[in-house]
Amino acid sequence: MQTKECADAASHEPSGGLRAAQREFTRRRFVEAAVTVFAEKGYVETTIDDILRRAGASKATFYVYYDNKANLLLDALAPYRCEYAVLVRQFQQLVEPTLADFESWISDYVDLYSEHRLLLGAMHQAEVFEPEFRGRTIEAVRNYIDMWDKIKLIETSKEPRDLLELRCVLLYSQIQRFMYVWQLEGLEIDRSSAVCEIAAAWYRIIKSA
Amino acid sequence: MQTKECADAASHEPSGGLRAAQREFTRRRFVEAAVTVFAEKGYVETTIDDILRRAGASKATFYVYYDNKANLLLDALAPYRCEYAVLVRQFQQLVEPTLADFESWISDYVDLYSEHRLLLGAMHQAEVFEPEFRGRTIEAVRNYIDMWDKIKLIETSKEPRDLLELRCVLLYSQIQRFMYVWQLEGLEIDRSSAVCEIAAAWYRIIKSA
Amino acid sequence: MQTKECADAASHEPSGGLRAAQREFTRRRFVEAAVTVFAEKGYVETTIDDILRRAGASKATFYVYYDNKANLLLDALAPYRCEYAVLVRQFQQLVEPTLADFESWISDYVDLYSEHRLLLGAMHQAEVFEPEFRGRTIEAVRNYIDMWDKIKLIETSKEPRDLLELRCVLLYSQIQRFMYVWQLEGLEIDRSSAVCEIAAAWYRIIKSA
Amino acid sequence: MQTKECADAASHEPSGGLRAAQREFTRRRFVEAAVTVFAEKGYVETTIDDILRRAGASKATFYVYYDNKANLLLDALAPYRCEYAVLVRQFQQLVEPTLADFESWISDYVDLYSEHRLLLGAMHQAEVFEPEFRGRTIEAVRNYIDMWDKIKLIETSKEPRDLLELRCVLLYSQIQRFMYVWQLEGLEIDRSSAVCEIAAAWYRIIKSA
DNA sequence: TATGAATGAGTCTTCATTCAT
DNA sequence: GATGAATGAAGACTCATTCAT
Numbered sequence: 109m110q111t112k113e114c115a116d117a118a119s120h121e122p123s124g125g126l127r128a129a130q131r132e133f134t135r136r137r138f139v140e141a142a143v144t145v146f147a148e149k150g151y152v153e154t155t156i157d158d159i160l161r162r163a164g165a166s167k168a169t170f171y172v173y174y175d176n177k178a179n180l181l182l183d184a185l186a187p188y189r190c191e192y193a194v195l196v197r198q199f200q201q202l203v204e205p206t207l208a209d210f211e212s213w214i215s216d217y218v219d220l221y222s223e224h225r226l227l228l229g230a231m232h233q234a235e236v237f238e239p240e241f242r243g244r245t246i247e248a249v250r251n252y253i254d255m256w257d258k259i260k261l262i263e264t265s266k267e268p269r270d271l272l273e274l275r276c277v278l279l280y281s282q283i284q285r286f287m288y289v290w291q292l293e294g295l296e297i298d299r300s301s302a303v304c305e306i307a308a309a310w311y312r313i314i315k316s317a
Numbered sequence: 318m319q320t321k322e323c324a325d326a327a328s329h330e331p332s333g334g335l336r337a338a339q340r341e342f343t344r345r346r347f348v349e350a351a352v353t354v355f356a357e358k359g360y361v362e363t364t365i366d367d368i369l370r371r372a373g374a375s376k377a378t379f380y381v382y383y384d385n386k387a388n389l390l391l392d393a394l395a396p397y398r399c400e401y402a403v404l405v406r407q408f409q410q411l412v413e414p415t416l417a418d419f420e421s422w423i424s425d426y427v428d429l430y431s432e433h434r435l436l437l438g439a440m441h442q443a444e445v446f447e448p449e450f451r452g453r454t455i456e457a458v459r460n461y462i463d464m465w466d467k468i469k470l471i472e473t474s475k476e477p478r479d480l481l482e483l484r485c486v487l488l489y490s491q492i493q494r495f496m497y498v499w500q501l502e503g504l505e506i507d508r509s510s511a512v513c514e515i516a517a518a519w520y521r522i523i524k525s526a
Numbered sequence: 527m528q529t530k531e532c533a534d535a536a537s538h539e540p541s542g543g544l545r546a547a548q549r550e551f552t553r554r555r556f557v558e559a560a561v562t563v564f565a566e567k568g569y570v571e572t573t574i575d576d577i578l579r580r581a582g583a584s585k586a587t588f589y590v591y592y593d594n595k596a597n598l599l600l601d602a603l604a605p606y607r608c609e610y611a612v613l614v615r616q617f618q619q620l621v622e623p624t625l626a627d628f629e630s631w632i633s634d635y636v637d638l639y640s641e642h643r644l645l646l647g648a649m650h651q652a653e654v655f656e657p658e659f660r661g662r663t664i665e666a667v668r669n670y671i672d673m674w675d676k677i678k679l680i681e682t683s684k685e686p687r688d689l690l691e692l693r694c695v696l697l698y699s700q701i702q703r704f705m706y707v708w709q710l711e712g713l714e715i716d717r718s719s720a721v722c723e724i725a726a727a728w729y730r731i732i733k734s735a
Numbered sequence: 736m737q738t739k740e741c742a743d744a745a746s747h748e749p750s751g752g753l754r755a756a757q758r759e760f761t762r763r764r765f766v767e768a769a770v771t772v773f774a775e776k777g778y779v780e781t782t783i784d785d786i787l788r789r790a791g792a793s794k795a796t797f798y799v800y801y802d803n804k805a806n807l808l809l810d811a812l813a814p815y816r817c818e819y820a821v822l823v824r825q826f827q828q829l830v831e832p833t834l835a836d837f838e839s840w841i842s843d844y845v846d847l848y849s850e851h852r853l854l855l856g857a858m859h860q861a862e863v864f865e866p867e868f869r870g871r872t873i874e875a876v877r878n879y880i881d882m883w884d885k886i887k888l889i890e891t892s893k894e895p896r897d898l899l900e901l902r903c904v905l906l907y908s909q910i911q912r913f914m915y916v917w918q919l920e921g922l923e924i925d926r927s928s929a930v931c932e933i934a935a936a937w938y939r940i941i942k943s944a
Numbered sequence: 945t946a947t948g949a950a951t952g953a954g955t956c957t958t959c960a961t962t963c964a965t
Numbered sequence: 966g967a968t969g970a971a972t973g974a975a976g977a978c979t980c981a982t983t984c985a986t
Binding site for chain 2: 150152153232233236237243245246249270271274275277278280281282283284285286288289290293294295297298301302305306309
Binding site: 782783784794795798803804 | 979980981982983984
């Protein structure tokens with residue numbers, strides 16, 4: 109699902125010479141090592157040394173590239189964030205979305221999530237105790253409300269804005285935790301039913317508005 | 318809201334002699350210290366030493382009572398867990414619940430959650446990286462499904478069981494994350510609207526069934 | 527030359543029980559190890575590990591007792607500082623000091639300095655780059671001026687106070703650096719001549735006043 | 736105060752071609768950067784990287800020019816050392832110096848010192864823990880004695896040579912430490928009084944001889 | 945000549961846990 | 966039952982220095 113516009117986010121595609129390529133190569137090794145080790149041991153239990161060992165690099169080299177583990181995770185997340193941003197933009201371009209539109213969008217989102225699930229698991233852990241990551245939740249909620257806001261459904265509604273925002277928060281909460289329980293805690297879920305049910309809930313917000 | 322049947326969970330009320338009372342006294346000091354410090358610094362940042370200092374106890378004493386920090390948290394959570402269990406039982410005794418029933422129940426749950434919010438925050442952190450706590454999520458989900466199961470709505474429904482379970486998971490996800498975002502991340506929410514909206518969603522599951 | 531009143535500074539004499547004695551014992555081991563290693567490698571080159579190895583203690587133990595190397599040095603210097611303070615008090619009690627008084631005092635000071643010379647060497651190094659030690663020089667100068675001030679020679683003099691203070695600074699500078707060059711750089715010096723010459727310079731300050 | 740004969744010491748004036756000029760240019764950049772950074776952070780706290788960053792040069796380039804930080808400091812000190820050497824020669828040419836001669840010389844020395852004070856501060860730090868710099872003190876003392884020796888006052892004196900040397904050491908100690916306390920520790924001192932007092936002490940050595 | 949990527953070797957610091965008293 | 970001295974083990978981070986380009 110790697111879209112063209114996110115290739116750069118993934119790779120910091122070296123524009124220039126050999127040096128740049130070399131640098132990019134190393135950076136990518138760190139990212140790959142991190143992804144692997146985070147997947148194995150989770151973010152918390154992973155030490156910088158673990159990543160180093162996997163990447164076959166030395167401690168000092170790590171600090172040339174990153175300030176700390178959180179930093180590296182952020183870098184590793186870049187592709188996901190970019191692709192998610194693309195999805196958000198697509199959502200915002202929906203005009204009078206149908207149930208099918210929502211199903212299709214959610215399906216894409218599920219794909220994206222499951223593609224990056226282990227990294228997202230690491231991110232959830234980081235959110236708990238990396239200062240850099242804490243407080244992102246609120247931001248994410250606002251982003252989500254924003255996403256709905258842009259499709260002009262909120263402001264044109266007869267319902268009070270506060271109520272609509274509350275519903276957004278509830279939808280956000282639902283999908284977030286659900287994805288986590290499903291993709292990361294391994295609860296068995298029937299994919300298409302899930303997409304349908306969530307889409308239905310999303311659609312209801314429009315109908316009621 | 319401390320119900321009578323949970324007093325014991327909170328205190329391990331000493332049945333017996335002086336020794337037991339003394340022991341109970343010390344245990345309670347640890348729990349109180351833990352609650353305070355977890356509230357201040359969060360579970361992750363809190364060291365056993367922090368708790369000790371607050372409790373005015375010594376290192377070794379701690380290990381007489383608990384194996385580790387997670388253990389102590391579990392102990393501190395006992396009152397919450399007990400009261401939550403009471404709530405669950407009340408839910409299961411609902412017969413043909415009305416919207417008002419759900420609103421009332423959810424309202425009680427919100428009370429319970431907010432009463433223990435800081436401790437629950439600690440718990441969320443612990444879930445991320447304490448082996449003892451990991452995997453509790455699935456269990457919690459199953460419990461939740463069970464709760465609904467007992468009110469006989471699932472099994473008497475015409476809808477396939479899988480779908481009803483899925484809806485439970487979605488409701489569970491929704492309220493869990495919502496409570497977290499509201500109570501712990503500090504998102505401003507209108508309480509009564511929230512209760513109404515959630516209750517409505519819960520009620521819908523019955524109607525549709 | 528260990529005076530009675532400084533025994534405590536040296537040892538933190540345990541007033542109490544076994545525990546206190548044990549603690550004091552360990553602390554003293556650290557101090558002794560530090561003195562030895564500082565003498566061997568100088569303060570700068572000495573790592574905490576070096577001291578640990580010599581003391582036969584573990585890293586963690588060190589941090590139970592001290593926050594850092596500078597802290598330990600400060601502790602090790604306590605006896606010297608105490609004895610120096612005694613000397614200062616003796617100086618201040620001189621009434622109409624004679625040349626012989628100065629000679630005697632300086633001689634004592636030389637004894638004290640040479641008794642602690644290696645530790646004082648470490649201190650000089652620490653003054654260069656331990657924040658805790660930086661800025662002590664000015665303080666030491668003021669102390670020295672104070673010492674002269676107390677013998678009432680400054681204030682009763684016809685000379686302006688500023689000039690007398692300047693002379694004090696010059697005397698301070700002279701003896702400080704001289705002791706360093708002699709005792710720590712190993713320049714060969716005839717002790718009694720040195721004492722005489724310095725005393726003469728000190729005496730001149732009174733005469734001229 | 737840059738005398739003509741020291742211009743070379745400052746610049747290693749390129750005699751030859753373009754290459755040499757280029758080389759000299761880079762070297763000077765390092766020196767300037769070093770002076771600035773040493774002044775800001777002191778010698779100890781300054782890392783080679785700091786200097787590099789300031790000079791806008793790269794790691795490897797540094798090692799083309801210098802072996803280490805101490806080396807660079809030595810290079811940066813060249814102008815000072817040269818000018819000091821000039822002063823020393825002037826001193827040695829004094830014939831039957833008067834009090835005014837000494838005052839004038841000391842005044843020049845104060846100028847020189849304060850012009851280079853921050854670099855001299857760096858040097859004092861380096862003396863503490865750079866092998867290259869350690870042991871320079873003794874050498875400096877001997878140089879100072881030598882300076883007095885050359886004016887033939889020592890050898891023609893009736894006093895024993897040892898005593899005269901001792902007095903030199905005391906004068907050396909005095910002015911060294913005094914300059915440090917004054918110029919680098921920031922003790923407030925009246926310049927002309929200081930010059931007078933020191934000169935008086937120097938003059939006394941002649942009189943007594 | 946100039947560079948910057950890579951590193952070895954080291955240092956400080958923290959914390960949960962044990963054991964003799 | 967309570968204590969606090971001691972520690973093992975690990976982790977984060979820094980810096981001078983080298984080497985291929």
